[in-house]
Amino acid sequence: MPWLVRKIAQRKWLNPEGLPEDAVGADPITGDLRTGHNRLSLWTCDDPANDAQINEIATALGTRRDRADPIDLAWVASEQLERAGIELEKTPGDTLLADMAEHHVDLIRVDQARLSVVASVFAHAIKHEHRYKRIGAKKLRNLLATAVGNGRFSLAQLTEK
Amino acid sequence: MNLARHWISSELTMPDCEQVAGLEHFCSQDCSPEQVSQIYREAKKSVEDTQAWEPFGESMCTFTIVASPPRIPDPRPSLERQVRCAIAEEPVEAGYSHPAEAILAKAVINQPREVIEWLVHLLTEERNYGLVGDILACFGRAVEKSPPWWAYNIAENALLSSSVAVRDSAAQTLELWGTSAALRIPKKHDESVGWLRNYIEEVIELLETA
Numbered sequence: 001m002p003w004l005v006r007k008i009a010q011r012k013w014l015n016p017e018g019l020p021e022d023a024v025g026a027d028p029i030t031g032d033l034r035t036g037h038n039r040l041s042l043w044t045c046d047d048p049a050n051d052a053q054i055n056e057i058a059t060a061l062g063t064r065r066d067r068a069d070p071i072d073l074a075w076v077a078s079e080q081l082e083r084a085g086i087e088l089e090k091t092p093g094d095t096l097l098a099d100m101a102e103h104h105v106d107l108i109r110v111d112q113a114r115l116s117v118v119a120s121v122f123a124h125a126i127k128h129e130h131r132y133k134r135i136g137a138k139k140l141r142n143l144l145a146t147a148v149g150n151g152r153f154s155l156a157q158l159t160e161k
Numbered sequence: 162m163n164l165a166r167h168w169i170s171s172e173l174t175m176p177d178c179e180q181v182a183g184l185e186h187f188c189s190q191d192c193s194p195e196q197v198s199q200i201y202r203e204a205k206k207s208v209e210d211t212q213a214w215e216p217f218g219e220s221m222c223t224f225t226i227v228a229s230p231p232r233i234p235d236p237r238p239s240l241e242r243q244v245r246c247a248i249a250e251e252p253v254e255a256g257y258s259h260p261a262e263a264i265l266a267k268a269v270i271n272q273p274r275e276v277i278e279w280l281v282h283l284l285t286e287e288r289n290y291g292l293v294g295d296i297l298a299c300f301g302r303a304v305e306k307s308p309p310w311w312a313y314n315i316a317e318n319a320l321l322s323s324s325v326a327v328r329d330s331a332a333q334t335l336e337l338w339g340t341s342a343a344l345r346i347p348k349k350h351d352e353s354v355g356w357l358r359n360y361i362e363e364v365i366e367l368l369e370t371a
Contacts, residue, residue, distance in 0.1 A: 009255065014356060015325035017291050027291065031252060065256030067302070070333055070360075072255075134360055137336050138367050 003075045004042040004088075004105065005057050006122065008032040010072040010134060013126045024123045033119055040107040040118065043093060043100075048075040048131065056100060058135040059143040063096035063153060068141045074132040076125045081107065084117045096153035240268050241279055244296060253295040255333075261296070265303035273309070276300075280315050290324035297327065301334030308338050317346045325354055332357065336364045344368040 009032060016025035033040060043057045058071045078088065086107055093104030107118065125131040135143070148155050247261040268276050280300065287293050297319050304312050316338075319331035335343045347365050352358035 010356060011325050011329045015354065017324065017326055031254075062256070066258050067256050069255040070336070132356075134356070136360070136363050136367070137333070138339070 002078055003045045003048050004078050004081065005045050005048060005054070005073050005075045006032065006040075006042050007061055008072050008074045008122070008126070008132065010074070010126065010132050013074070013123060013132075022127070024119055028122075029115065029119045033115060033122070035110050035115065038108070038110045039089075040110050040115075041091075041093070042105055042107065044078075044103045044105055045075065048073075048133075054133055055135065055139075055143055056097075057103070058140060059147050060093060060095035060097045060100040060103075062140050062144050063147075063158065064094055068137050068144065070137050071135045071140060072132060073135070074122055074126050076121050076131065080121050081118060084114070084121075086110070086114050086117065096157050097147065099152070240264070240272065240275060244299070245292075248292065248295050248299075253298055258302070259299055261299040262302045265300050269300075269304055269309065273311075277311055277315070281318070284315070284318050284322065284327070290322070290326045293319075293322070293324070294326035294330035297330040297334060301330075301337050305337055308340065308342075312338075313343060313346065316343070320346060320350050325357060328352070328354075329357055329360075332361050332364055336367060339367065339371050341368060341371045344371070 008028065012025060012028040012032065015021065016023050016027070019025050043060065045053050045057060048054055054073055057073060061071055062068060082088065087109055088105045089108045090102075091104055091106045092101040095101055107114070110118070144158070147153060243264045244261045247259070247264060251259060253259050253261070265276065280296075283293050283296060297315075300312070300315070301308075316331050316334050319327050319334075322328055322331070332347065335347055344365065347361045347368070350361060352361050
């Protein structure tokens with residue numbers, strides 16, 4: 001699992017309101033890196049430069065939303081986090097795509113210092129390495145429709161209003 | 162802020178001050194009590210000048226200018242408070258419906274004028290741009306199925322904002338509406354931020370096939 005992918009709001013990382021552009025605002029940390037039980041959910045990916053793989057993650061996330069709004073994704077090398085002593089645990093992802101559920105890990109035992117490291121790593125990847133992508137609403141709908149068409153999940157399972 | 166208009170309307174015992182030529186011009190602004198008094202004097206003169214004074218008779222000639230206007234309930238603060246509270250309680254997140262959408266959807270039907278005035282006020286005066294972007298997103302979702310004509314003007318103004326958050330929200334709203342009527346807005350926009358420019362180009366392509 002060389003790459004770890006997280007859903008973000010890219011404007012909060014790239015253009016923090018009221019802060020210099022090189023700053024990491026509090027909003028993306030408290031919002032995009034929101035933890036639960038001191039864990040942070042991330043998707044795994046071999047090659048994020050491959051659109052198909054990123055689209056798969058967007059689709060996996062899209063199955064658990066109630067609206068098909070654009071999805072912003074960002075990715076970092078897993079070794080960057082592991083080098084900083086952050087532990088990863090393989091866990092099933094929350095998605096209707098059964099074959100994607102296994103492409104998921106939790107960062108575990110995340111404390112304030114480790115979260116700060118995660119934030120810095122993501123900020124660098126987004127701001128300086130352009131490791132982010134937006135999947136628009138229309139494209140997401142098409143991806144979901146294709147997944148339904150391929151029998152990967154049923155329309156009835158979606159909760160979109 | 163409609164305080165001046167309501168106050169003048171009440172003082173002059175007019176059923177609808179907008180029917181009086183010249184009055185609306187003086188009243189569509191946020192006012193201090195001193196400004197209200199000044200507006201009142203100007204409005205009175207304007208009404209007299211346009212011969213609209215006569216139908217209202219003596220009652221209009223006997224008013225007294227008071228130091229501060231009476232507090233007359235305005236529906237807009239209630240709408241504003243409801244939406245702000247809803248967003249404070251629960252962050253607006255892409256992919257998930259938000260309670261503020263229902264509040265705005267109801268207001269668009271019942272008090273469209275107040276919604277317009279408030280959104281315009283937000284876009285011109287509010288400096289918490291993240292909040293403006295969130296409110297705009299909820300508004301866009303609230304009218305998603307059938308955006309009224311004026312909603313496009315709101316989105317157009319939002320796309321002119323100095324804030325990336327507001328412009329991004331406007332672009333997402335235009336994609337959400339997905340109507341050919343929205344096409345002219347992103348097409349004439351010159352976006353300076355690279356990633357947002359790329360997204361807006363995608364939105365234009367999408368709208369061109371709508």
